[in-house]
Amino acid sequence: METKSLMSQGRKAVRVVARVKPTADPLVLQSSAAATSISIHKPNGYESESVSISFGAQFAGSKDSYKLDYCYEENETTSLILTKEIKPLISTVFEGKDANVIAHGARCSGKTHLIQGSEKEPGLAVLTMAEMLSMAEEKGYAISVSVYEVSHETVYDISDQEKRVVSVLEGAQGKIQLKGLSKVPVKSLLEFKELYFGLKKTQKLTGDSPLRSHRGVMIHVTTGSNVNSGSLGRMNFLDMAGYEDSRKQNTDPLEVTRINKSIYALQNVMYALNANESHVPYRESKLTRMLKDCLKGSNKTLLITCLPREFSQDSFYMLNLASRICLGSNRAMASVTKKSNGPTRPISSSSVVQRRQTPLTVSAPSKKRTELRGNMTERKIKINSSASAIKGRKLFGEANGSVKSKNNYKKMEGKERVAVKKEISTSKVAVKVQASTSEEEVCSSFVVTDFQSSSVVEENSVLALSGSSNPQEIPCNHEEVFSEAVDDVARKAEIVEKDEKRSDIEEGLTLFNEGENLDKENTNLLANETASPPLSLRLQELSNKLKSICNTSNQPSTPEKYQTALTKFPEQVPEHSDITADVELRTPERRMPLNVGCSPWKTFSAHSSKLKNSAVEEYLKFLNTADKEDLKKLKGIGEKRATYIVELREESPEPFKKLDDLKDIGLSEKQIKGLLRKEIGDIFN
Numbered sequence: 001m002e003t004k005s006l007m008s009q010g011r012k013a014v015r016v017v018a019r020v021k022p023t024a025d026p027l028v029l030q031s032s033a034a035a036t037s038i039s040i041h042k043p044n045g046y047e048s049e050s051v052s053i054s055f056g057a058q059f060a061g062s063k064d065s066y067k068l069d070y071c072y073e074e075n076e077t078t079s080l081i082l083t084k085e086i087k088p089l090i091s092t093v094f095e096g097k098d099a100n101v102i103a104h105g106a107r108c109s110g111k112t113h114l115i116q117g118s119e120k121e122p123g124l125a126v127l128t129m130a131e132m133l134s135m136a137e138e139k140g141y142a143i144s145v146s147v148y149e150v151s152h153e154t155v156y157d158i159s160d161q162e163k164r165v166v167s168v169l170e171g172a173q174g175k176i177q178l179k180g181l182s183k184v185p186v187k188s189l190l191e192f193k194e195l196y197f198g199l200k201k202t203q204k205l206t207g208d209s210p211l212r213s214h215r216g217v218m219i220h221v222t223t224g225s226n227v228n229s230g231s232l233g234r235m236n237f238l239d240m241a242g243y244e245d246s247r248k249q250n251t252d253p254l255e256v257t258r259i260n261k262s263i264y265a266l267q268n269v270m271y272a273l274n275a276n277e278s279h280v281p282y283r284e285s286k287l288t289r290m291l292k293d294c295l296k297g298s299n300k301t302l303l304i305t306c307l308p309r310e311f312s313q314d315s316f317y318m319l320n321l322a323s324r325i326c327l328g329s330n331r332a333m334a335s336v337t338k339k340s341n342g343p344t345r346p347i348s349s350s351s352v353v354q355r356r357q358t359p360l361t362v363s364a365p366s367k368k369r370t371e372l373r374g375n376m377t378e379r380k381i382k383i384n385s386s387a388s389a390i391k392g393r394k395l396f397g398e399a400n401g402s403v404k405s406k407n408n409y410k411k412m413e414g415k416e417r418v419a420v421k422k423e424i425s426t427s428k429v430a431v432k433v434q435a436s437t438s439e440e441e442v443c444s445s446f447v448v449t450d451f452q453s454s455s456v457v458e459e460n461s462v463l464a465l466s467g468s469s470n471p472q473e474i475p476c477n478h479e480e481v482f483s484e485a486v487d488d489v490a491r492k493a494e495i496v497e498k499d500e501k502r503s504d505i506e507e508g509l510t511l512f513n514e515g516e517n518l519d520k521e522n523t524n525l526l527a528n529e530t531a532s533p534p535l536s537l538r539l540q541e542l543s544n545k546l547k548s549i550c551n552t553s554n555q556p557s558t559p560e561k562y563q564t565a566l567t568k569f570p571e572q573v574p575e576h577s578d579i580t581a582d583v584e585l586r587t588p589e590r591r592m593p594l595n596v597g598c599s600p601w602k603t604f605s606a607h608s609s610k611l612k613n614s615a616v617e618e619y620l621k622f623l624n625t626a627d628k629e630d631l632k633k634l635k636g637i638g639e640k641r642a643t644y645i646v647e648l649r650e651e652s653p654e655p656f657k658k659l660d661d662l663k664d665i666g667l668s669e670k671q672i673k674g675l676l677r678k679e680i681g682d683i684f685n
């Protein structure tokens with residue numbers, strides 16, 4: 001059999017293949033389950049560059065098959081996967097790139113067996129290590145290994161018995177530092193096995209691990225003998241925790257939801273990479289943050305979807321998502337647009353079957369998942385290929401509410417920014433301001449970036465990260481920093497406006513039925529003159545307040561009642577106070593008379609900004625609290641969106657913390673702006 005590489009350079013960032021796990025009990029296939037076992041179509045046999053996979057007899061002949069780059073069946077060995085898929089990646093690692101091999105799938109789908117293997121049948125990581133050791137020896141390079149585990153949004157170094165927490169830090173240039181993750185020099189396969197398998201393997205394979213986790217091994221190639229010397233590339237193997245429907249009995253729904261969310265987050269990243277999107281949502285989970293450098297740029301990833309031969313809803317779901325990642329193209333995006341197009345389902349048998357097959361977890365993301373199965377074959381929509389992360393999220397659902405709440409930070413990526421970051425083991429508060437090259441680029445808020453796990457409650461300090469890990473070295477002028485931020489609060493909502501490219505993308509998205517529905521809803525609601533009284537009244541109140549502020553502009557400070565939730569004065573933050581991990585610093589409000597020493601225009605601008613912020617805040621507050629009927633009074637919020645908002649609130653009491661969060665209900669940035677304009681404009685009608 002020819003073993004030519006299917007992963008030529010310049011191809012997709014993520015190659016997606018499947019691996020069929022042999023059926024433990026061959027009789028299963030003869031039973032009724034045979035009707036729902038998967039069938040694989042390889043148009044050119046082993047040489048196929050694309051294969052389709054479908055589930056069982058009842059789907060035969062339907063177009064509901066899922067395309068992947070390849071599928072390795074039971075008779076195709078792990079060594080074959082090594083040769084066809086991984087050897088080309090190894091070459092890129094020795095050329096200085098990073099590569100990833102990620103196994104995902106439902107629970108017990110054979111991921112660990114594939115990556116780790118057993119004594120009798122070594123897995124991909126072991127086979128790869130053997131290959132890399134011999135190449136390193138040939139070239140005079142050295143190999144070192146890091147073994148890690150990610151659970152409960154915390155990264156642990158598990159290269160020894162003592163699980164140490166690894167801090168995922170992001171340097172000034174966006175480079176990820178994994179502080180605390182050891183690199184153990186490895187000279188032989190035996191050393192590697194001892195390190196890699198150790199106790200943890202036994203735990204995982206016997207299934208008595210107290211905590212389910214993603215488990216990875218990073219193989220570093222260095223040019224010198226010292227682990228820190230001249231790092232070339234890394235090969236990262238990741239054995240992901242299995243996907244599972246959180247409604248299943250005998251599962252801890254919280255644990256399952258947490259794991260599923262991190263699976264979605266990685267899938268979002270994979271999708272964005274393959275679709276060559278301008279924004280990749282690395283910040284959606286700890287796992288994706290830690291792997292950012294390995295995944296980004298021209299680095300290559302092999303995503304292996306592990307599938308048991310017999311049908312399971314969980315496997316079906318994983319395959320569906322893998323297929324979308326694989327397509328990673330405009331057509332895939334077009335299918336996302338059908339999200340709101342309820343009745344359109346790829347499984348044509350019947351909607352009942354579809355419902356039965358769709359994992360119906362209680363989480364909000366699952367709602368989105370249910371809807372994402374648009375028909376990919378029919379839509380021909382031209383959409384800018386540099387699509388945004390928003391679409392990725394629409395694809396796979398929001399990764400994590402708690403992460404999401406801090407996601408405004410990601411808007412600052414690549415720009416000058418004000419950031420407050422925290423790190424364990426320091427009790428000082430330090431803040432760093434990176435001078436902005438132009439006023440326009442100053443970002444709008446303080447953000448506590450959750451570089452450490454939010455579940456590690458003892459971490460309660462803040463550290464500005466500037467490439468230096470020493471907080472003492474960082475200049476700190478709270479007053480100045482907070483003042484800078486205040487100026488930018490008003491621009492917060494406008495950052496989006498300035499990103500014309502994004503707007504264009506969103507414009508393209510109006511092709512989506514989502515947009516059509518919105519327009520319809522808008523038209524209906526606009527026809528209704530009584531629309532939105534609750535919010536309108538509140539906004540009217542705000543308008544009155546503005547007038548009252550203007551009338552009392554000689555007051556030395558902003559009256560307390562007008563201080564928004566964003567208000568927190570610098571002097572209210574004790575210099576050495578502890579700030580808990582999950583607390584987001586509030587953007588402070590300037591405590592100075594708004595018109596002192598200012599021109600009337602500046603005063604007016606300042607008040608307008610204030611009003612705008614208050615209006616936005618009221619709007620969000622309304623979304624977070626109003627009942628369904630009141631929600632429907634808002635423009636652009638129909639029955640469907642109102643129901644979804646209420647469901648989101650069941651998941652998280654305050655799902656809308658910033659305007660961007662409205663994207664979670666399927667609104668584009670342009671639509672969000674449009675809605676606000678209409679609501680606020682109506683005050684003056």
Ligand SMILES: Nc1ncnc2c1ncn2[C@@H]1O[C@H](COP(=O)(O)OP(=O)(O)OP(=O)(O)O)[C@@H](O)[C@H]1O
Pocket residue numbers: 021022105106107108109110111112113114204205240241242243306
């Ligand atoms: N190719 C294979 N040949 C024989 N047995 C296998 C194979 N793949 C998996 N198994 C068996 O199936 C069971 C589950 O496999 P494995 O632990 O690899 O699944 P997993 O997907 O990693 O599970 P989890 O989701 O819990 O992490 C194990 O008992 C394993 O030995």
